[in-house]
Amino acid sequence: MSEERFIQLVQDNDGFEYYQAYRSDVDHILGGKGNTYWYVIMKKGKVTESYIGKNSTGVWEDICIKGTGANKKAKTMPSGSTIKKIVEKAYLCQNETWVTRHTPKPIEDVHPHYHYVYGFGDKGLDVSVQYGVTIAYNDIKDTDASFHLRYLYIGNDVDLP
Numbered sequence: 087m088s089e090e091r092f093i094q095l096v097q098d099n100d101g102f103e104y105y106q107a108y109r110s111d112v113d114h115i116l117g118g119k120g121n122t123y124w125y126v127i128m129k130k131g132k133v134t135e136s137y138i139g140k141n142s143t144g145v146w147e148d149i150c151i152k153g154t155g156a157n158k159k160a161k162t163m164p165s166g167s168t169i170k171k172i173v174e175k176a177y178l179c180q181n182e183t184w185v186t187r188h189t190p191k192p193i194e195d196v197h198p199h200y201h202y203v204y205g206f207g208d209k210g211l212d213v214s215v216q217y218g219v220t221i222a223y224n225d226i227k228d229t230d231a232s233f234h235l236r237y238l239y240i241g242n243d244v245d246l247p
Contacts, residue, residue, distance in 0.1 A: 089169045092118065092176055095217060101244030104219065106175065107236035109229065116172045116219075117244060124247045125171045136247055139168030178220040179211050197221060197235060214238075 096102045096118035103117030115126040121142045127135040132154060139148040148163035179185055184204040192198050198215040199222070212222035212235075221235040 089166070089173050091218070092123075092169065092173050095219070096123070099217075099240040101239070101241050102217070103240075103244045104217075104221070104238040105236035106221075106233040108233045113236060114175060114233070115247075116176050117239075117247075118172075119244045119246055122246055123169050123172060125168055125175070126247060137163065137168040137171055138247060139163075139166065141169075176219045178223055179209075180213060180220060184209070185211060197238065 101117070101119035103115060103119075106114040106116070108114065111130045113128040115124065115128065117124055121140055123139045123141070125137040126133055134152070134154065136151040137148065138151070139146050141147075146166040146169065148165060148168045149160050150163050151158060151160045153159055179202075182204075185202045188202055190200045190202060192215045193201050193212075199212040200215060202211040202213070203209070204211075208226055210222070210224040211220060213219070214221050217238075221238075222233065224232045
């Protein structure tokens, strides 16, 4: 999936952010507002890593901040690395053959989504009907890679990290 797709999602909603909830109380937060985009990893409610990319003049400026408090360290990252990291997770598995060869019907839920299943339920994928991002993934052979939607914010509800 292209970076432009996520950038357009952020622009169309005047901000977009959602949380992918993993095992062991780990959240990955993917979002953007204005010209700033972020990929944040939280463990047990504390931010442990933040990737922040800004694109104000057509050139990405990216940084990575690791640690907390006095142990916090920032370093410059390759240009465009943050948006690539976001897109990798936001559109996880959507180009896989087991997903693209099916046209599922939307499932009505709090967050209406398309549900895809691989094999005999070995893998499952939920894609938001409204926003097109992957909101849940399950893999019985790799349970640490599995996640579900925790929160989703748009517009004025999105705060810069």
